[in-house]
Amino acid sequence: MTGYDEIAFDDRMATVEFRVGERAHIVVDSEVCRSCTTQACVTACPANLFAPTSDGGILFNYEQCFECGTCYQVCNGEGALSWSYPDGGQGVVFRHG
Amino acid sequence: MSYDVVVVGAGPAGSAAALAAARAGLSVVLLERGPFPGSKNAYGGVVYGRVLDDVLPGWWDEVPVQRWVTRRSTMILTGHQALTVDFRTSDWGQAPYNGCTTFRADFDGWLAGKAVEAGAQLLTSTVATGLLREGGRVVGVRTDRPDGDLRARIVVAADGVNSFLAKEAGLLPKTDAAHTTLGVKEVLALPREVIDERFGVRGLEGVDVEILGCTRGIPGGGFVYTNRDTVSVGVVVSVQHLAAAKVRPEELVADLKAHPAIAPWVRGAEVKEYTAHLIPEGGYDAMPELHADGLLVTGDAAGMCLAAGIWLEGVNFALGSGLAAGRAAAQAIAAGDVSRAGLACYRKDLESSFVLQDHKRLRRAPGLVLSERVQQRYPGLIADLVQDLFTVTNPTPKPGALRLLRAAAKRNGVKLRHLAADGLAAGRTFR
Ligand SMILES: Cc1cc2nc3c(=O)[nH]c(=O)nc-3n(C[C@H](O)[C@H](O)[C@H](O)COP(=O)(O)OP(=O)(O)OC[C@H]3O[C@@H](n4cnc5c(N)ncnc54)[C@H](O)[C@@H]3O)c2cc1C
Ligand code: SF4
Ligand code: SF4
Numbered sequence: 001m002t003g004y005d006e007i008a009f010d011d012r013m014a015t016v017e018f019r020v021g022e023r024a025h026i027v028v029d030s031e032v033c034r035s036c037t038t039q040a041c042v043t044a045c046p047a048n049l050f051a052p053t054s055d056g057g058i059l060f061n062y063e064q065c066f067e068c069g070t071c072y073q074v075c076n077g078e079g080a081l082s083w084s085y086p087d088g089g090q091g092v093v094f095r096h097g
Numbered sequence: 098m099s100y101d102v103v104v105v106g107a108g109p110a111g112s113a114a115a116l117a118a119a120r121a122g123l124s125v126v127l128l129e130r131g132p133f134p135g136s137k138n139a140y141g142g143v144v145y146g147r148v149l150d151d152v153l154p155g156w157w158d159e160v161p162v163q164r165w166v167t168r169r170s171t172m173i174l175t176g177h178q179a180l181t182v183d184f185r186t187s188d189w190g191q192a193p194y195n196g197c198t199t200f201r202a203d204f205d206g207w208l209a210g211k212a213v214e215a216g217a218q219l220l221t222s223t224v225a226t227g228l229l230r231e232g233g234r235v236v237g238v239r240t241d242r243p244d245g246d247l248r249a250r251i252v253v254a255a256d257g258v259n260s261f262l263a264k265e266a267g268l269l270p271k272t273d274a275a276h277t278t279l280g281v282k283e284v285l286a287l288p289r290e291v292i293d294e295r296f297g298v299r300g301l302e303g304v305d306v307e308i309l310g311c312t313r314g315i316p317g318g319g320f321v322y323t324n325r326d327t328v329s330v331g332v333v334v335s336v337q338h339l340a341a342a343k344v345r346p347e348e349l350v351a352d353l354k355a356h357p358a359i360a361p362w363v364r365g366a367e368v369k370e371y372t373a374h375l376i377p378e379g380g381y382d383a384m385p386e387l388h389a390d391g392l393l394v395t396g397d398a399a400g401m402c403l404a405a406g407i408w409l410e411g412v413n414f415a416l417g418s419g420l421a422a423g424r425a426a427a428q429a430i431a432a433g434d435v436s437r438a439g440l441a442c443y444r445k446d447l448e449s450s451f452v453l454q455d456h457k458r459l460r461r462a463p464g465l466v467l468s469e470r471v472q473q474r475y476p477g478l479i480a481d482l483v484q485d486l487f488t489v490t491n492p493t494p495k496p497g498a499l500r501l502l503r504a505a506a507k508r509n510g511v512k513l514r515h516l517a518a519d520g521l522a523a524g525r526t527f528r
Contacts, residue, residue, distance in 0.1 A: 016370060016371055040341075043343045043344060044279070044340045046347065066374070073337075087224060088221075095370060096327070096370045097136075097201035
């Protein structure tokens with residue numbers, strides 16, 4: 001093997017600063033997700049914020065979001081996502097980028 | 098409040114636009130939703146700064162450089178093979194230089210500072226939440242500040258790849274997954290001497306590596322860039338195909354770091370930061386209208402990122418288009434016509450500069466480099482061919498090169514006539 005230890009996902013996310021705002025800037029309508037055939041957001045979101053639930057819906061937490069837009073680009077369900085940027089100064093803060 | 102120009106987004110495009118407009122004597126406010134310029138931005142990265150020669154003479158003495166790229170490689174990987182074309186020149190290690198690695202948190206802040214020095218007012222932690230319109234004309238923006246609206250004769254939308262302003266103005270489609278790629282990157286810490294030794298550089302010399310064939314067949318590519326005491330490693334992939342493949346993006350970065358050709362560079366490194374950002378890769382044919390009444394669109398918001406597949410030049414095109422937007426705003430205001438017709442000078446300026454000329458010339462590049470054969474078949478074909486050419490088969494006599502090519506093509510499912518056609522297309526694309 002290469003001798004490279006792959007980092008755990010939580011540790012990976014812990015390298016990023018988030019100034020979490022009160023308002024959820026992205027809201028997922030799990031009702032729509034239940035009839036979504038791809039659930040593409042689950043694997044595509046680089047922050048891994050979309051968790052499938054046992055009833056076929058989606059559990060979403062906006063707090064560690066990169067504000068990248070991948071989810072709404074790949075979303076398969078009309079009206080499932082309401083997407084906006086966090087309020088000024090809040091959300092992700094890249095220290096290197 | 099009322100200004101000549103409101104610029105939305107203090108990325109390279111917005112700061113360049115604000116700089117040019119403020120230099121021309123206009124009152125300019127530059128809005129940034131992050132707490133500081135660069136805080137929302139992530140890229141590979143290398144900045145090719147020559148576009149700043151005229152506006153900031155001697156920029157290279159002040160730009161917050163990590164390393165000057167003096168070695169540039171393109172790599173083709175398969176699971177177990179690697180072929181590298183590696184070029185180095187000391188010319189790029191001295192003024193006027195060619196490209197530098199730099200962090201966006203540093204570079205964007207530096208450039209916004211130049212706009213402020215020129216007289217622009219920077220408002221951070223401020224989101225432009227929508228356009229103010231009167232009779233179809235854009236006359237300012239709404240913000241999430243308590244005192245809300247900012248009126249302006251011209252609004253410059255430099256709000257990057259998801260440009261909600263250009264969408265609201267009807268210039269961009271709501272989604273465009275087919276022309277959008279996702280970049281994910283890790284910044285990996287290593288002692289400076291270790292980087293120098295592993296990459297064969299010293300002082301401020303740095304390395305830029307673009308990689309094809311490392312994304313499990315998902316259209317895209319990878320990169321490795323050296324900073325002073327960190328190395329940036331990442332991949333850029335089509336969002337559409339990433340979603341269809343059901344692959345998690347960070348796994349692609351993990352694959353890349355574990356590849357036998359890359360692992361020795363990053364062994365023992367600690368992850369300092371993980372980032373993700375989208376890129377508009379459609380090029381010339383996917384660009385929106387660049388202006389409307391009272392509105393100019395610039396940088397990634399206008400799809401200005403030049404992406405010849407894996408070779409990304411976005412910052413320099415953002416700078417070039419942003420400067421042009423600032424100049425156009427000044428020209429239109431001086432002429433007293435900020436209508437669509439009055440702002441047409443913006444597109445003309447871009448057409449006469451590298452921005453649209455390069456885009457037009459390379460308009461077929463994204464399609465070619467991200468095509469199925471280039472992504473999924475040619476890396477294997479090329480690597481197999483080189484391996485066969487370099488494998489000494491004694492005591493069996495050496496097979497001819499053409500025979501090897503045929504065999505490698507067959508093994509990788511490529512028809513020679515397709516290879517010839519793609520070769521011609523490549524010749525036309527990059528002529
Ligand atoms: C992984 C990756 C690798 C890349 N590698 C390279 C490279 O090596 N070299 C290169 O030249 N280019 C590279 N690029 C492309 C380059 O990063 C972009 O083309 C460039 O940043 C575009 O600049 P911009 O100013 O148009 O947009 P951005 O840099 O995205 O800036 C937009 C700004 O607007 C702000 N904003 C957005 N909406 C609002 C709003 N509503 N209100 C207020 N502010 C707002 C954002 O916070 C941001 O600061 C890469 C991109 C990625 C993702
Ligand atoms: S892709 Fe859209 S509709 Fe489908 S599960 Fe994800 S958020 Fe819901
Ligand atoms: S914007 Fe990006 S990081 Fe945030 S939820 Fe969507 S895909 Fe995930």
